[in-house]
Amino acid sequence: MEHIFFPPLSRIAVCGGTHGNEMSGVYLVREWQKQKVDESGALSITTVLSNPPAVNVCRRYTQTDLNRCFTNALLSSPITDTTPYEMRRAQELNAQLGPKGSEKAMDLLIDIHNTTANMGLCLIFYSSDLMMLHIYKYIQSKMPSVPVRAIIMDIPLSEAFSLESVGKHGFAIEVGPQPNGVLRADIFNLVKKSLDLAFEWIQEFNSGCTFKAGEVEAFTFVKSVDYPRDPATGEITAAIHPQLQDADFKLLRRGDPIFLSFSGETVKYDGEDNYPYFVNECAYYESKTAFKLAEKTTMTFPSISVKN
Amino acid sequence: MEHIFFPPLSRIAVCGGTHGNEMSGVYLVREWQKQKVDESGALSITTVLSNPPAVNVCRRYTQTDLNRCFTNALLSSPITDTTPYEMRRAQELNAQLGPKGSEKAMDLLIDIHNTTANMGLCLIFYSSDLMMLHIYKYIQSKMPSVPVRAIIMDIPLSEAFSLESVGKHGFAIEVGPQPNGVLRADIFNLVKKSLDLAFEWIQEFNSGCTFKAGEVEAFTFVKSVDYPRDPATGEITAAIHPQLQDADFKLLRRGDPIFLSFSGETVKYDGEDNYPYFVNECAYYESKTAFKLAEKTTMTFPSISVKN
CATH class of the missing domain: 2.20.25.160 (N-terminal domain of TfIIb)
Known part of the structure; x- marks a missing residue:
């Protein structure tokens, strides 16, 4: 099997509050915004609270689901007086973290979500992204006591509707069970650990490590x-x-x-x-x-x- | 110890959706409104969806917490254009199910709630109500596999703020854990079972059974x-x-x-x-x-x- 080279991952975005009542991401991003210093000097980490008005009222969204607004069609549709807030915000985030599909886009975009379902820790990403399979395998191997699974969405990138599709690479972390509007320390720590491992992988990758060919189990819709x-x-x-x-x-x-x-x-x-x-x-x-x-x-x- | 006689319990209200995102009560009341027939001929059962606008948007309340609006002071305060919806609704419910403290009030008012906390099945009522201790003991004895507890609020009835205080007797059923906006069959069945047992007790009481003196454990704030x-x-x-x-x-x-x-x-x-x-x-x-x-x-x- 061929070996593939990727450019280094230098510009990373970590997003939370894309759904305003999913608290792990909201508090992790706020905590990082207080604490995070660029330890390596080589990485630029941008933290984003994606939907502040929804976070303020502790609801999933205010007018429409932000995390369905990142298709090419919606990102390029004209803004009018009646455009829902979240569609405008999606275009702002695309300008800040993308533009989607361009050379200027973040090298990696991580978006943090919660579910009320008993899903453990899932990484969700699009089928075209081989690098995500490596990150997934790495996190899974380092968290043996937790069920870590991959859900792969088989959608062309132009139709990909979720925030992580704005980065050159991207994945959503989906963790549960946690009620909306509630923060559980166990779930918070799972997300924190998986993020730390993702950054550990990035450091190893950027420093020249070769990650071997292999295989993983994944779930497809x-x-x-x-x-x-x-x-x-x-x-x-x-x-x-x-x-x-x-x-x-x-x-x-x-x-x-x-x-x-x-x-x-x-x-x-x-x-x-x-x-x-x-x-x-x-x-x-x-x-x-x-x-x-x-x-x-x-x-x-x-x-x-x-x-x- | 003395023996106490109470008038029969003829007019019963079962309320749900007092908090619009606590789904057990919403669905139980809707189900009862479809199915319930008065089997005994002697009981009049009124089912009430307490806060329909909040249920429609699946939020706890629309302007202020309905279940804090049943003090004597708030129930008698004048309604103006700026009165929050829930304060007006509290006065409507008081007219329909009370008036609180009057002879016209429901004999028993049961209000169904959920919590995200791992509280099992709790009956919450005011300290003055001896009959509730009997109903609590009965339900607890018939549900041995479930933690059933009593929480007693030590507040004068005039300052009692919650809907169940409108009835001559009343209790709230508080069950968890269940996320807001989610309906779990296990929690739904716990509530259904406890309601069936409450009505079983009422039938026995009305038909002349003597319920013995005794004691129970209870929790006070x-x-x-x-x-x-x-x-x-x-x-x-x-x-x-x-x-x-x-x-x-x-x-x-x-x-x-x-x-x-x-x-x-x-x-x-x-x-x-x-x-x-x-x-x-x-x-x-x-x-x-x-x-x-x-x-x-x-x-x-x-x-x-x-x-x-």
């Missing part, structure tokens, strides 16, 4: 499953079944219970065997997603090192 | 403890320590860790031995409460039966 709903009112009529609740990434088989209706009936799964994730994520009630399903795949990657 | 904060900005500088997180109602002793600062220092408890509860409750960040402390007491109560 198959489909979303909605709650059962009353056809007349649209209201949900069942909750996630206790056997599926908190069982993110445990293989779901045909016949397994997935919902328990308010009147007590069990709804069983009748699809292909797949891995559920984002099970009972708070923010997905409005987007009609009770859980998502993924396939598990093995990704192989070539050895890489820095091109100076 | 001592004080609230705030997060460590930056004196300049007011922002919190520490999270609940992992050893205290999820440890509601476990005795806290001098020297036990209570906070972990974002830079890694442990803050230890230096007060009297007490029982923490509402540990890391989402809604209490804004009211500057990291956790509350309670004393455990033993409450004795006389035998009771119905006076027909």
Whole structure:
């Protein structure tokens, strides 16, 4: 297998508060803004609180979901008086940290998220990014006591909608379970540790280490499953079944219970065997997603090192 | 010890959505509004979604916390154009379910709440209500696999601020942990079960059963403890320590860790031995409460039966 050279990672952005009620990123970014000094001299670290008005009111967003606004189409659409705040803010962030797809973009953009689902620590990134597989493998190998997983989105970069797509490389850290508006020390420390490891990897990479070829397991999106709903009112009529609740990434088989209706009936799964994730994520009630399903795949990657 | 007679409990109100993002009550009340028929013929059950505008936007409240608006002073204050929605709604609910302290008030008012804290199932009521001790003991005895506790508020009824104080008798059901905006089937079923048991007790009481004198353990509020904060900005500088997180109602002793600062220092408890509860409750960040402390007491109560 070929060996690949990448330019050094010099300009790094760490973002939090892209969703204003996901507290790990909000407090980590605030803490870094107080403390962080550039220890190596070679790295430039930019910390960004992505959506301050949403953070101030402790809501996911004020007018529309900021983390769906980073497609090429939305980033280039004209701003008018009626443009939602978050669409304007996305263009500001793109100017500051991108422009997406350009030479001026951050070398690496890390965006910190939380979920109410029992997902442990996940790295989410786009399929085209081999370097992320190396960072993922590194973090996973150094945190053996924690479930660390990769979720790979198979979307062309132009249609990639999330903030991390603005960097030349990027990933989201998605950690749970943590209620919105709540900060848990255990979750905070997981995120802090994974960030420290990412920066450790960056230092090693920039200093000339070769990272060997290898393979990792990763999850890729198959489909979303909605709650059962009353056809007349649209209201949900069942909750996630206790056997599926908190069982993110445990293989779901045909016949397994997935919902328990308010009147007590069990709804069983009748699809292909797949891995559920984002099970009972708070923010997905409005987007009609009770859980998502993924396939598990093995990704192989070539050895890489820095091109100076 | 004397025996006490109470009039029958004929008119019962079950309320949910007093806080619009606490989903157990919202869905239980909606479900009851579809299904409930008066089985006994003797009971009149009123179900109320207390704060519909807050439920619609899935927030605790729209302008001010509804569940702090039921003091005599606020219930009798004049309504003007600038009166917050929830203060007006409190007066509406008082007209419908009370008036508080009057003969016309509901015989029993049950209000359903959730918390992000690991509090199990709690019944919260005012100290003057002996009947509640009986209902509490009954529910606890019938749910042996679940931690069922009583929290007794020692406030004169005129200053009692919460919705359940509008009924002749009343209690709040407080269940957790459940994130705001999320419905968990396990928590939903706990609430459903405790309500079914409360109605079972009411039927037995109304039909002439004598409930024996006895005693129960209960918790009474001592004080609230705030997060460590930056004196300049007011922002919190520490999270609940992992050893205290999820440890509601476990005795806290001098020297036990209570906070972990974002830079890694442990803050230890230096007060009297007490029982923490509402540990890391989402809604209490804004009211500057990291956790509350309670004393455990033993409450004795006389035998009771119905006076027909």
